[in-house]
Amino acid sequence: MAQQSASRDTFAKYLLLNAERFRGRPAMRHKDYGIWQSWTWEEQRDEVRAFALGLRGLGLGRGDKVAIVGSNRPRLYWSFAAVQSLGGVPVPVYADSVAEEMAYVLNHAEVRFAVVEDQEQVDKLLSIGAEVPSLSTIVYDEKRGLRDYDEAQLHAYEDLRAAGMARLADDPQAGAAWLESVEAGRGADLGIMLYTSGTTGRPKGVMLSNDNLVKSALNGNAFDKLGPDENTIAYLPLAWVGDHLFSYAQSYTAGFCVSCPESAETVNEDRREIAPTYFFAPPRVFESMLTTIMVRMEDAGRVKKAMFDHFLAHARRVGEPLLNGERIGLWDRIVYALGEFLVYGPLKNRVGLSRLRVGYTAGEAIGPELFSFYRSIGLNLKQLYGQTEATVYITQQPDGHIRADTVGLPSPEVEIRIADNGEVLYRSPGVFMGYYKNDEATASTKTADGWVHTGDAGFFDEDGQLKIIDRAKDVGKLSTGALFAPKYVENALKFFPDIKEAVAFGHGRDFCAAFVNIDLQAVGNWAERNNIAYASYQELAGHPRVREIIAGHVRETNRRLAAEPMMAGSQVRRFLILHKELDADDGELTRTQKVRRSYIAERYGELIEALYDGSTEKYVETQVTYEDGRKGMIRATVEIIDAETFGEPAEPIREAAE
């Protein structure tokens, strides 16, 4: 099979291959009218061919860009293959993007055709029609509500499919011509354009070649041993590279069946029915599944609840080691097996993961407890780190080497390098061709010899697993040359419930120092229990015993940082507890509660100086804005505390700091 695959370099070719080698096996399912309708690989080929011929009839040719907008449904997935089989380039667009954003993308990509789901998208496209002069034809799948539309550029999918079928029947050359155009496709051709919804600036069109996708998919298949027997459910946006890889590229290369849910609201129910063996979800999905379980358990009877708690506690203890293949005592195994029968099994069934073999989460950091919960009940949940520009895979966790705080080992055929400033760079067969019509951005992201800047800073830990610490642009250096990742230090501090916010400083300085905000709720609770009276945040923050507690937390943080060679230099030598809470009203936080480091550095300049000049306290006056907009002044003498550090002396100042 490997030999066969080697000669295949486009998905249209894979489609033809699969129609032969997986004849009679399901390629796609879609729940419609309450029933799972399915299509075999040869039926899928016929559908793709019919639609492709229909599009051909409308003049779609090589190099034409085709926007694809809608939710996960077979016809839109077929559109990818149909367009690619003619040498066109699909450009999936987020279905929920507002008209203006969509207009920008369609215009930038110069799309000629659009294949959309329903009236909603048709309306959107018609409304921006004037801004996208290149767009000549709109094809819609769902006819509903479109009966009275008589725009000439509108065509129903159904009609094009029928036209394609008719052409195939009437013209013996049509089928052969289509096969020719499939054979004309090359691995090096532009396969798809995916627009990244960057947080800043306009979206950029990432150009991926067929080779990028085919090779990444094959590597992914090999890494997780994915074969034609897998089952997945496609529910994430079509325009997202992950869905394109998992639900399209990997399905075509491995030959497994992809199921499309009935509607966005029925995904959970549909997942239960399909019970995917291979599943991807961002952390928030896992979180909401867990919440649903916990809420239901609150309503459960006493016996059930006790059983649930008991076995979950057991799972927390032995579940993960068991999954990692470690040695576990016989009795623990027996209890775990009983738990599987009574609790874990039904639980997994409830969330539709009872057949799960490989599960991935990515996109953002997953809470360690959430991650451990799923692993402990026997789900092989792993993390990966990827980007659109890399055709997803940069690092992955191999089975049995899973940790909540890393993103894994380099994926097959991926080389990773850490730049001097801590930025992660990679080079792989999945590296994108470039940004469409944006050579400047391409040049600043991708080096001449194929290395790509991720924009993230990270390091390899002692097991060789990659740890992402911060955005690269925020990472600085201590004057000793050691790496300084403020967010990493801050997150380590904020791990303690008593610490609400932390701001770390250290770029260009001798050592790392930090401001700390106590959590008024957590610390206030503690104060109440210990009969400590306080009138305000300021008073509580200045209390000597609170200082002691926080000093303990900082010490513990330093101990953790010291355990990681790359981070040991960033131990917090001196810190202070701020006399006021950081507040968005004062501009210290963004409205989404993120610390505005540069503004804080400016506003509290004298306190920062005090952290580094060795003084033990500092009198400050700070202007504050009250909720009603009035301004006031807070005056305080802030104490500056030396914290204990660990490990080898990185620089001579150590004695002074201790």
Added chain:
Amino acid sequence: MNPRPDPAQLAAPDDGIAAGQVLLEVKNVSLAFGGVKAITDVSFDVVKGEIRAIIGPNGAGKTSMLNVINGFYTPQQGTIVFRGRQRRAMKPHEAVGQGIARTFQNVALFKGMSTLDNIMAGRSVMMKAGIGWQLLWHGRALAEEIAHRQTVEEIIDFLEIQHIRHTPVGKLPYGLQKRVELGRALAMEPSLLLLDEPMAGMNLEEKEDMSRFIIDVNQQRGTTIALIEHDMGVVMDLSDRVVVLDYGKKIADGTPDEVKNDQAVIDAYLGVPH
């Protein structure tokens, strides 16, 4: 493999009346409960394919009118011609048999049953297999059930209620219950659909959704609709013609624009001493 049915083909059954012809004619109907005159000498017609609204202040006799049309009340005077057949007294199930379905002002669903079962209940009048076959759950009964289920699933798809297919309707929010009730009425494949305040108690978004569905039912399935509604914005937008009742009498009849500017209607709504 299983092509999606073209919604345009989910038309109302052929009832022998051409589009634009009179489907229902109410002639000089009067209805009284003892001394209380609910309806006095009201005449109007409903043309095939239109959306006809019946409006009026509280107590004007709108719901009584619907009850007369679907045979729940028997008027003391007057006649009703439906699909060319004249009648006065009729049982509600006979009305169903002739192709009249309705929804109620206060949702009247089986609260403990699922959405699917409630809509299936709307098909029960069409089930031909006898109770014996039904009990055996075999042969004819099974084949029939599958055919009906197909129709019901089309309705579920049409009303976008797949996610509540198996949810007991008692657990559903009000707006969705209304939608399920509409589904049950559609399951009867009526040629005339009576909607009694389909949007009562709904928020703006739910109203917009419901309006969309009513329009779709009318345009895509070709179902004729007579509805009672208090939200004047909705009535004026949706309906082709409006009949206005006040104190059981017809005071106006015409297009929304005509009715809106009719002095008698304005008086009835704003209150003028009678």
